[in-house]
Amino acid sequence: MQAALDEWVADDYNTRRPHRSLDMASPAERFVPVPRVEREALPLRLPPALMAVPTPAWAEPEPEPTPLPTPPLVTPGAVEFDRVVPTSGNMFAAGRQFWLGPARAGITVTFWADHDVIHLLAGGVRIKSVRSHLSSADLERLAATGGRPAGPPPLPPPDSPGAAVEVDRVVSTGGTVSLLGRPVLAAEILAGQRVTVRIDESTLTYFDAATRQLLRTRPSPFTFDQVRHLRGARPAGPPPRPSLEPVRVQRRADPAA
Numbered sequence: 606m607q608a609a610l611d612e613w614v615a616d617d618y619n620t621r622r623p624h625r626s627l628d629m630a631s632p633a634e635r636f637v638p639v640p641r642v643e644r645e646a647l648p649l650r651l652p653p654a655l656m657a658v659p660t661p662a663w664a665e666p667e668p669e670p671t672p673l674p675t676p677p678l679v680t681p682g683a684v685e686f687d688r689v690v691p692t693s694g695n696m697f698a699a700g701r702q703f704w705l706g707p708a709r710a711g712i713t714v715t716f717w718a719d720h721d722v723i724h725l726l727a728g729g730v731r732i733k734s735v736r737s738h739l740s741s742a743d744l745e746r747l748a749a750t751g752g753r754p755a756g757p758p759p760l761p762p763p764d765s766p767g768a769a770v771e772v773d774r775v776v777s778t779g780g781t782v783s784l785l786g787r788p789v790l791a792a793e794i795l796a797g798q799r800v801t802v803r804i805d806e807s808t809l810t811y812f813d814a815a816t817r818q819l820l821r822t823r824p825s826p827f828t829f830d831q832v833r834h835l836r837g838a839r840p841a842g843p844p845p846r847p848s849l850e851p852v853r854v855q856r857r858a859d860p861a862a
Contacts, residue, residue: 691710820845
């Protein structure tokens with residue numbers, strides 16, 4: 606578009622189109638070429654304000670001191686390492702299986718691991734947190750085989766106000782789990798299952814640890830100060846989600862209907 610406009614200005618606007626401000630003449634009729642002598646002398650006619658004047662040495666500003674680089678924050682004993690999700694979506698890292706699904710195939714996942722918890726992050730966003738199975742020797746081996754010292758954990762610490770925590774428990778035959786030395790209702794249908802309980806300021810959320818599928822939600826009977834002393838508590842991962850599978854039920858039709 607710009608090339609077409611330039612061509613119209615040069616050919617039509619400047620040479621063929623009459624202008625009332627020029628007494629119906631075209632701009633090309635009023636053009637006056639600049640003599641070659643003047644063209645060559647133009648650099649000498651620059652106003653002093655536009656000419657480069659060398660700055661005296663005494664007026665040179667002192668160079669800004671180069672700030673020292675801030676050392677990255679490191680969590681002692683924690684390790685980070687990267688893995689690419691295979692086409693199956695089923696990863697094996699640090700001697701353990703991590704299911705992320707085929708939809709995440711091909712992306713690079715960063716593992717943040719210490720003795721207590723393993724976080725999985727994609728693009729800097731935490732997508733899963735599980736209880737750690739790693740010993741000090743495991744973490745040292747990971748650091749020596751492509752790992753790096755880990756920065757701050759991607760979750761608030763368990764003692765920060767408003768933070769959620771997770772614990773693993775086995776549901777009793779009566780459908781309860783033991784929290785802070787007292788039985789708390791989960792569901793009788795979950796009896797015998799090992800579940801993860803996510804505890805925040807007002808809710809107990811029971812879910813499957815492998816899939817993070819939501820199983821039950823109950824009101825929390827605990828205060829935040831009580832929750833921070835839970836045995837085996839760790840920073841909570843993302844909230845669990847209910848299953849997307851349709852629910853099937855059977856009903857007997859009334860013959861009279």
